[in-house]
Amino acid sequence: MADxxxxxxxxxxxxxxxxxxxxxxxxxxxxxxxxxxxxxGKDTGFLDWYRNTIIPPKASFLPQMEEMxxxxxxxxxxxxxxxxxxxxxxxxxxxxxxxxxAMAIVDMTFKDAYEDPYYLSKRKNAxxxxxxxxxxxxxxxxxxxxTNPTDQTNVDLMLIDIGDxxxxxxxxxxxxxxxxxxxxxxxxxxxxxxKATQSKKTAYDRxxxxxxxxxxxxxxxxxxxxxxxxxxxxxxxxxCGICTLLxxxxxxxxxxxxxxxxxxxxxxxxxxxxxxxxxxxxMENPRQEKWRRVRQKVCHKYEFYPMTFDVIACTGCGxxxxxxxxxxxITRVIESVPDKAEAKK
Amino acid sequence: xxxxxxQEAKTLLEQNKVDRIIGFEPGSLKFTxxxxxxxxxxxxxxxxxxxxxVNNLADFLTGIEGRVGIVAKGCDSxxxxxxxxxxxxxxxxxxxxxxxxxxxxxxxxxxxLVGKNRDELDDITxxxxxxxxxxxxxxxxxSLSQALFDHCLxxxxxxxxxxDILLGEPRPPAPELQTSGQNITKLKETLPTERWEFWKNExxxxxxxxxxxxxxxxxxxxxxxxxxxEPQWVMPVPRWQDNLIFQIVRNxxxxxxxxxxxxxxxxxxxxxxxxxxxxxxxNMVDELxxxxxxxxxxxxxxxxxxxxxxxEDLFR
Amino acid sequence: xxxxxxxxxxxxxxxxxxCSYAGADLAGTSRKKYPANIRVIKVPCSGRVDSxxxxxALRLGFDGVLVSGCHPGDCHYLTxxxxxxxRIAITKKFLEYLGVEPExxxxxWVSASEGGKFAEVVxxxxxxxxxxxxxxxxxxxxSNGTEAKTGS
Numbered sequence: 001m002a003d004x005x006x007x008x009x010x011x012x013x014x015x016x017x018x019x020x021x022x023x024x025x026x027x028x029x030x031x032x033x034x035x036x037x038x039x040x041g042k043d044t045g046f047l048d049w050y051r052n053t054i055i056p057p058k059a060s061f062l063p064q065m066e067e068m069x070x071x072x073x074x075x076x077x078x079x080x081x082x083x084x085x086x087x088x089x090x091x092x093x094x095x096x097x098x099x100x101x102a103m104a105i106v107d108m109t110f111k112d113a114y115e116d117p118y119y120l121s122k123r124k125n126a127x128x129x130x131x132x133x134x135x136x137x138x139x140x141x142x143x144x145x146x147t148n149p150t151d152q153t154n155v156d157l158m159l160i161d162i163g164d165x166x167x168x169x170x171x172x173x174x175x176x177x178x179x180x181x182x183x184x185x186x187x188x189x190x191x192x193x194x195k196a197t198q199s200k201k202t203a204y205d206r207x208x209x210x211x212x213x214x215x216x217x218x219x220x221x222x223x224x225x226x227x228x229x230x231x232x233x234x235x236x237x238x239x240c241g242i243c244t245l246l247x248x249x250x251x252x253x254x255x256x257x258x259x260x261x262x263x264x265x266x267x268x269x270x271x272x273x274x275x276x277x278x279x280x281x282x283m284e285n286p287r288q289e290k291w292r293r294v295r296q297k298v299c300h301k302y303e304f305y306p307m308t309f310d311v312i313a314c315t316g317c318g319x320x321x322x323x324x325x326x327x328x329x330i331t332r333v334i335e336s337v338p339d340k341a342e343a344k345k
Numbered sequence: 346x347x348x349x350x351x352q353e354a355k356t357l358l359e360q361n362k363v364d365r366i367i368g369f370e371p372g373s374l375k376f377t378x379x380x381x382x383x384x385x386x387x388x389x390x391x392x393x394x395x396x397x398x399v400n401n402l403a404d405f406l407t408g409i410e411g412r413v414g415i416v417a418k419g420c421d422s423x424x425x426x427x428x429x430x431x432x433x434x435x436x437x438x439x440x441x442x443x444x445x446x447x448x449x450x451x452x453x454x455x456x457x458l459v460g461k462n463r464d465e466l467d468d469i470t471x472x473x474x475x476x477x478x479x480x481x482x483x484x485x486x487x488s489l490s491q492a493l494f495d496h497c498l499x500x501x502x503x504x505x506x507x508x509d510i511l512l513g514e515p516r517p518p519a520p521e522l523q524t525s526g527q528n529i530t531k532l533k534e535t536l537p538t539e540r541w542e543f544w545k546n547e548x549x550x551x552x553x554x555x556x557x558x559x560x561x562x563x564x565x566x567x568x569x570x571x572x573x574x575e576p577q578w579v580m581p582v583p584r585w586q587d588n589l590i591f592q593i594v595r596n597x598x599x600x601x602x603x604x605x606x607x608x609x610x611x612x613x614x615x616x617x618x619x620x621x622x623x624x625x626x627x628n629m630v631d632e633l634x635x636x637x638x639x640x641x642x643x644x645x646x647x648x649x650x651x652x653x654x655x656x657e658d659l660f661r
Numbered sequence: 662x663x664x665x666x667x668x669x670x671x672x673x674x675x676x677x678x679x680c681s682y683a684g685a686d687l688a689g690t691s692r693k694k695y696p697a698n699i700r701v702i703k704v705p706c707s708g709r710v711d712s713x714x715x716x717x718a719l720r721l722g723f724d725g726v727l728v729s730g731c732h733p734g735d736c737h738y739l740t741x742x743x744x745x746x747x748r749i750a751i752t753k754k755f756l757e758y759l760g761v762e763p764e765x766x767x768x769x770w771v772s773a774s775e776g777g778k779f780a781e782v783v784x785x786x787x788x789x790x791x792x793x794x795x796x797x798x799x800x801x802x803x804s805n806g807t808e809a810k811t812g813s
Contacts, residue, residue, distance in 0.1 A: 031550050033615040051462065054614055055552075064552060065582045138374055138464035235382040238404065240556035242614050254581055269582045270552065277572050290408070325560050325612035326400060327372040327379035533758070540760030541798065570713055578717055586799045590716050593759065597712040600751050625758050626751070633750055651743035653733070656750035661769035661782050 002169045004185040005162070005192060011044045015093060017182060022091035022127060025060060027053055036060060036092060050094060051135055052317065056248035057092055057099050058106060061122045065269040068118065068255070073262035085121040094131040098142045098317040100154035102248030103128070108309045109251055118268075127174055130155030131166075133203050139318030141209040141331055147315055149203035162195040169196075211331045213302070213312060215339075220303040222340035227291065233333055234294035236326045241272030243320035243328070244297065249313040252278075273297055298333060346394050346444065346513040350416065353442060353510050357414045358386040363440055364411035369398040375464055376452055380405070392416070394512070396450040396471055399494075401606040403428060403562035412438045418446035420496070422505030423604040423639025424562040430639070430646045431602065433565055443508035445516040448489060448497035450476060453611075455492055459485065490523070496607035496620060498523040507642055524628065528621035544589055550615045551588035553581065557609035557619055558595060563602035570594065592619070596626050601647025603627055604638045670724040670790040672699040674783075675714065677707045677742070680731035680772045687776030695780035696787040699727065706730065707768075708741030712752040715766055720799050725765045725790035729782070732770040742770070761798060764789035 006014055015024050019039060027046040028037040035055035069082040095103075107123065110116040132150035133140075142148060152158035156175030159166035167188060170176045179185070223229060244250045254271035258264050272278065273296055279287040287293045305313035314330070321329050354366045370381040370391040378398045381391060382405065394416075402415055403424035417425060422441060428434040450471070452463045459466065459480055467479040476492035478485045490498060499522050504515040532540050555571075558564045570578050571591055578594075579587040596603075605627050610620040630636050633656055636647050644650070676682040682703050688695065704710060707730025718726045728749055736742040749768045757763050767789070769782045 241554040537760040
């Protein structure tokens with residue numbers, strides 16, 4: 001049940017109110033590419049063009065590059081200075097359900113055996129205000145991946161487009177608390193719920209790309225050694241990092257030190273399993289060949305992650321399909337994975 | 346042209362003249378073609394030629410073994426010749442299926458002109474010198490200059506000179522070539538300090554995906570300088586300084602081998618205007634050394650050749 | 662450009678072992694005076710100098726780079742300096758297009774017997790670099806783009 005709503009033309013005032021308590025992030029093209037950026041205090045033009053960002057919102061918690069600590073060689077060993085934890089209260093406005101689900105999926109890794117302080121310090125103080133889609137892209141396939149264009153499961157608030165206004169669904173305690181403190185919201189009218197239901201259905205029906213993931217885990221397991229299949233599948237891949245770096249569920253990072261004389265900084269930055277040197281070690285590189293890396297990417301998302309965390313590490317956001325230089329399409333690949341069990345029959 | 350292509354490709358495989366065909370088939374998105382790499386003659390039925398066959402397929406030649414039948418537009422064929430000049434590809438191992446290219450449609454330009462994303466358009470077709478975009482049932486017309494890729498508007502060789510099978514009527518270059526980019530002209534009019542600031546800004550959003558490098562046929566090093574750790578020339582960390590250095594050095598390294606196919610700029614996911622660098626290098630190489638990449642397979646590559654006297658005004 | 666009064670330019674010189682390095686030696690033994698701001702890396706041939714070295718030098722903070730080799734036609738390895746000529750020409754012009762001051766990359770042909778010329782070249786190059794001031798090309802600007810732009 002949603003009690004409150006806000007007019008689209010009042011969004012700037014709403015964000016302005018929230019920015020007194022939070023650092024507000026909203027979709028922006030100011031940097032030259034659509035990404036979540038610190039809200040500039042006035043612009044809500046994104047409501048006109050926003051379908052989804054190119055840089056996924058994970059960048060707020062796992063930035064492209066991050067200083068881990070400074071070190072300086074002292075008389076006995078190294079002096080290590082960790083920067084103060086970034087515990088800013090962030091409010092991410094406009095998170096799409098696919099990206100929100102992706103964040104929940106990535107959270108699983110950073111909270112697993114080792115709790116990653118850099119990621120979690122940012123994540124725990126963040127409020128996610130979701131924005132339900134009205135115009136899914138042709139590359140979207142969220143409805144096949146355990147979510148849908150207006151899914152409120154992984155956000156604190158979900159805004160549903162009901163024409164000139166957004167209906168505000170309060171999802172978590174954090175979200176409810178925020179709304180309780182927010183002034184100047186309108187009361188939802190009697191038929192707003194119906195409008196919202198219609199809006200959700202329209203968005204759902206607009207997702208035309210479908211993927212049947214039934215049994216994919218087992219099909220991949222059985223096809224692991226099918227070198228011919230994987231070579232054919234990987235043939236047109238050019239081993240850039242676009243699909244992985246811009247994937248909201250990918251989280252691999254590289255750690256590098258930069259040292260000048262006796263002091264330096266340790267950085268972590270995005271890394272991609274698609275890069276030829278990703279698994280390079282002094283003795284060997286187990287994924288030297290492209291087909292192995294492509295196989296790894298598919299299996300990680302659709303087989304290994306489900307084996308560990310019971311969820312496919314893909315939420316159907318479609319970025320990889322849209323942005324791939326050669327239009328390599330994960331949905332086509334998953335569909336084509338041979339069913340060895342069937343073949344044996 | 347498509348029918349002939351499919352027939353020829355099938356024949357090449359049937360007669361075992363090549364091990365694989367590299368061409369294009371329909372993509373999984375609207376207005377998209379995707380590379381088709383196959384050794385199966387039945388797959389040749391899927392080969393297409395349309396205004397969206399953007400990839401430079403020569404990019405695949407350095408990673409593939411055996412003999413290849415490859416579909417090549419003008420710019421692609423120059424890349425193939427450039428690879429032959431560099432001794433990376435043996436002429437006898439490629440069968441070039443030449444596509445006389447009328448220029449390809451730049452979806453990014455169309456999106457800006459129409460104000461909608463590509464998947465919101467009903468149709469895009471070409472009628473002679475007009476590009477017709479149907480959106481919400483209504484047709485809008487655009488000129489070639491508005492709708493084609495900038496590098497197509499600058500194309501000096503629409504029809505491959507070096508080929509084995511010509512798939513259609515040869516096309517000459519357009520009477521007037523727009524050999525500079527909007528950006529390049531604008532940049533040259535600004536102060537040097539402003540230019541550097543411009544590039545600083547652009548490269549702040551580079552994510553080091555290396556799509557520009559990997560989509561480029563001229564970048565074929567087994568170990569790129571960015572992957573070198575001893576010594577480490579650039580940090581893998583995506584700071585603008587390292588990003589900019591990567592691109593500057595990459596451009597210098599491919600000078601004389603870049604054929605201005607425009608792929609680097611097209612594939613960049615964060616919209617960095619890379620062609621403003623590559624095209625300038627392309628023009629510079631021509632200006633300084635009267636050299637055009639990939640024109641003559643017998644010629645020496647740019648850096649392997651020299652004249653007795655050249656560029657002397659730059660040296661003390 | 663504002664210059665701190667105590668700034669001394671730092672130049673990096675790539676000198677080919679057969680000609681320019683010998684020429685520099687000769688300048689020394691002949692007691693020719695030239696500014697002591699240049700650090701020298703000996704390379705077997707000017708053709709050894711990859712543009713990558715030049716860019717890296719600028720990245721590390723050198724205010725200027727000088728590449729010097731044998732005169733065209735006199736290269737000890739016959740054609741090395743022809744390669745250098747092409748490579749440095751495009752590097753120089755490309756850097757200029759990008760907005761780097763042309764004084765920061767200079768090149769010369771100095772033979773083993775041209776001690777005087779070497780001293781002259783270094784003096785002129787150092788003057789040129791002094792004019793354009795310290796190399797701030799790769800200094801951090803106030804906000805490193807990625808921080809604000811990608812919501813981190």
